[in-house]
Amino acid sequence: MKKITENLITNESDYLNRRAFIKQTAKLGIGLLGAGAALPILAEKSDQSDLAGEILKTPYGKNLEPHSFKDISNYNNFYEFGTGKRDPAKNAHTLKTKPWHITVTGECEKQGDYDLEDFIKPHQLEERIYRFRCVEAWSMVIPWVGISLAGVLKSFKPNSNAKYVVFKTLVDKQQMPGQRGPILEWPYIEGLTINEAMNPLSFLAVGLYGKTLPNQNGAPIRLVVPWKYGFKNIKSIVSIHFQKEKPINTWQIQAPSEYGFYANVNPNVDHPRWTQKRERVIGKGGFFSPEKRKTEIFNGYKDEVAHLYSQLDLTKNF
Ligand code: MTE
Secondary structure, eight states: OOOOOGGGSOOHHHHHHHHHHHHHHHHHHHHHHOTTOOOOOEEEOOTTOOSSSOEEEOSTTTTOOOOOHHHHHHSOOOGGGOSSTTHHHHHGGGOOOSSOEEEEEESBSOOEEEEHHHHHTTSOEEEEEEEEEETTTEEEEEEEEEEEHHHHHHHTOBOTTOOEEEEEEOOOTTTOGGGGTTSSOSSOEEEEEHHHHHSTTOEEEEEETTEEOOGGGTTTOEEEOTTBOGGGSOOSEEEEEEESSOOOOHHHHHOTTTOOSSOBOOTTSOBTTBOOSEEEEEEEEOSSSEEEEEOOGGGGTHHHHGGGGTTSOTTSOO
């Protein structure tokens, strides 16, 4: 995979036109499959893509209008590069994404140290358009490119002790200036139950808008779990570990009274310091009258994931 450069970035209007065309030609297929059927509908040769391999178009998010590349790559949370929303876009050029290795450890048969390209190669690249809802009460719609997390995890053959999956971000103070201070405990850590991780929605993104993921968005590979608050979506992953015990994630360590493990998007449970009933839509409306929308339970993905939480008290956070 080539590193992203300005002139490689897909022209958004071309991209959106192409999507409109694909939507038209795929209409019949979608009609036959039924609304919400999460089956691939059309493989498109990624003519301008700098990602290796074809990108399969899927019906995920077919009714959502993606935000601009500019919005998605200039309004970020990535504390390894600063705490301001524009800091990652300014500072993340120091991250070296090639070569990149991911170590797989714990309760599985195929532990090992995998080169990123070998890690991705056996899996189908897909485009998934998901709404992204931050716990800070803002949202965007993002056209990710990546691979199914379930497919990846199954290939390592987890055993029956693998109840949770834990992900860690790179630690490197030279490349990640934010790690020179104690803003968070490093490395950034996140976890999922094995059933959450195996849910068809769970995704590992390696690109957006058909191109390599910009560093500020978590290059070269980051987690995307669209029914959970944004902080679960760990960036620049270097380790995947299967374990029996429930892990403690970075924001639980940082502020246990405010953030939990499950962190499912839930408009009925407010953050201790603000409401979660509504979200500000990034880039829409003016500074004084930002566009807001009602937050949906599980961020609109209830049909796909509510069954995972039949035992969980949804009137409580975490
Ligand atoms: N991953 C790492 N390693 N470091 C971070 O600071 N921030 C999280 C998450 N993943 C974060 C991270 C938070 S709080 C959010 S909202 C999302 O990344 C933001 O993703 P985006 O910048 O691509 O929108």
